[in-house]
Amino acid sequence: MIRFIFKHKNKLMITSLLLIISGFIALYGFKHELVFNITFITASIIGVIPIALQAYQALRVKVVSIDVLVTIAVIGAFVIKSYEESAIVTFLFLFGAYLEQRTLQKTRNAIKELTEMAPEKATIINADGSTTEIDIEDVEIGDLLIVKTGGKIPVDGVVISGEGYVNEATITGESFAQIKTQGKAVYAGTILENGTIQIKTNQVGEDTVFGKIIELVEEAQDSKSKAERFIDTFSKYYTPAVLVFGFIVWLITRDVAMAVTILVLGCPGALVIGIPVSNVAGIGNGARNGILIKGSEVIKDFSKVDTIVFDKTGTLTTGNTSVTDVKYFENDETKANNYLVAVEKESNHPLAQAIVSYIKPNDAVNVTTTNVVKGEGIIAEINNEKVYVGNKKLIENNQITLSKAMIKTINEYETLGNSLVILAIERKVYMILGIRDELRPGLEKQLRELRKDGVKQLILLSGDNQGSVNVVKEQLHLDVAIGEMLPKHKRDYIKTLQEQGNIVAFVGDGINDSPSLATAEIGIAMGSGTDVAIETSNVVLMSDDFAKIAHARKLTKKIIWNMRQNIIIALAVVAILITSLLTAEWMNMAIGMLVHEGSILVVILNGMRLLRFKRRN
Secondary structure, rough: HHHHHHHHHHHHHHHHHHHHHHHHEEEEEEEEHHHHHHHHHHHHHHHHHHHHHHHHHHHHHHOOOOHHHHHHHHHHHHHHHHHHHHHHHHHHHHHHHHHHHHHHHHHHHHHHHHHHHHEEEEEEEOOOOOEEEEEHOOOOOOOOEEEEEEEEOOOEEEEEEEEEEEEEEHHHOHHHOOEEEOOOOOOHHHEEEEEEEEEEHHHHHHHHHHHOOOOOOOOHHHHOHHHHHHHHHHHHHHHHHHHHHHHHHHHHHHHHHHHHHHHHHOHHHHHHHHHHHHHHHHHHHHHOOOOOEOOOOHHHHHHHEEEEEHHHHHHHHHEEEEEEEEEEEEOHHHHHHHHHHHHHOOOOOOHHHHHHHOOOOOOOOEEEEEEEEEEEEEEEEEOOOOEEOOOHHHHHHHHOOOOOHHHHHHHHHHHOOOEEEEEEEOOOOEEEEEEEEEEEOOOHHHHHHHHOOOOOEEEOOOOOOHHHHHHHHHHOOOEEEEEOOOHHHHHHHHHHHHOOOOOOEEEEOOOOOOHHHHHHHHEEEOOOOOOHHHHHHOOOOOOOOOHHHHHHHHHHHHHHHHHHHHHHHHHHHHHHHHHHHOOOOOOOOHHHHHHHHHHHHHHHHHHHHHHOOOOOO
16 A cells, blocks of 8 residues: 555645645635635645655654654644645645656766666677677677677677777767777777677676776765765754754744744755765766766865876876887897897886887797886896896896996986886896887866866876986976886875875876875876776776866866755755744745745756866866
8 A cells, every 4th residue: 555655646746736726716716615625635635645654664763754844744734724734735745756856867867878878789709600699698708799880889808800980988988989990999888880890808797897887886876975974964863853843832832833834944855965966966977078986075085185196107198108219238139129029028018018019029039937026127037048128227126237328328318208118138238228208288288277276286206217207397397206116105105295284186097006096085097997997096087088187176176066055055945944934924834845845956956067067178
């Protein structure tokens, strides 16, 4: 029976409205006061049934909810035979709940759009070359899939044949299509706008980048900030306090009408719903723009950040490195080239990729062992010879001698803003390479925008040499730039900034910089969302668009301001209503309920404005 009533709550609301209209027609059209009373009594009973049931369910778990206050108020109106007000109050309460549900659903739909984009089917290529459409749950890692024009890419994988343009808006927030050819990565939930490609599956289901995006957004919606928890606690005690206050007013004045009206006017509905709707709408805006904000508490912390620390390679720079200078210090250049390329093929670092693209070895050699030294380079073994490939620190820490000519070359390359890669074989330096990485276009303007938005310090911490770091500092007008730092040194520097009272955000690639991402109040991972980035950081930018940092910063400040607006609106409405009741004769229970429900809609609509928020350039 209870389930039936809740299922048909909207129909009960409409019936109540029709009875109210009929009652007014009977009274003012035909002067039938008896019909007027009967219709309004019936409307009150029909309207209060679902409200009273919700109040009963709340009391069973020892919660004095808004429904309890309204139910008591309606009963009080019956006692004083104010059937008109009781009927109108119950209708307005039900109608307000209906409108709240509809408007909140629009906010939820903005998030739900993400989940609906998740692919449900995939076309698998069988061993005999034929194709079969299967459920996405049946796809396994290593399966070969085919996607044609207009199709949704069902898995994370690598293109093994074909080419086409893929719209990656669901991942990066950018609507322009990316060309995908053999060897390029593709992601589940993106759309192949034209072409035909075959994909080898790397990740499926919840393990895909898109699956993790959905999971993070859902977790962010469910998480509660300190402000939300405070409001929840406040309303837990506030609602019974209103009930007590109404009882005290009745004891003093013996005015039942005033006492039950206080119960209606004091309902904290707008206060309770104001902060969550701002959070959900703000997180939804970020997700639409390729920005994953991991929870309500992150919003508050990011809005207060006054210091932003950056990694260099792949963050301030594009990561599109190229070899600009090479100098050999031993006669056997062929051996140097062969050994260098063999070792660098073991790494996915941007500098390694630049070297492999630039140097073409004469012969392939086999690397026996490799040992990655964080922040320094690689120590490998080839043909029973120890090979060192890395920066100056790697060479010095392994007591490899640098001649005056080598030191001069290093200084020259650093002055030009190059990153250094030094090759040594059996403790002899064979070659030194200068590698340069371009700064992101428009970066200086975007950093100025962050300063205007309240960021006081912009700091660069890099494992690169101090010379190239100084060049970047001058070009971007940074406050501090320190080179030759290991990941632990960056982490310790951030701790020092925090001890000085700064609220720090760190921007990195989410792999080597995971200690710094975890230490800073806000860790921001740039790129296509690696596992480490998603797990370690607080904010994940699903593309390499640096401007998204400014958007995320402005968005979080906008969310906080929106929350404050909603709190002010909610408290101001209650204060005005109670004051009007005590000082003005025109205030009654029906008017109070109308204004109360109106205030709830106002805070919901105010929060929903965040869905349309755009950063002004």
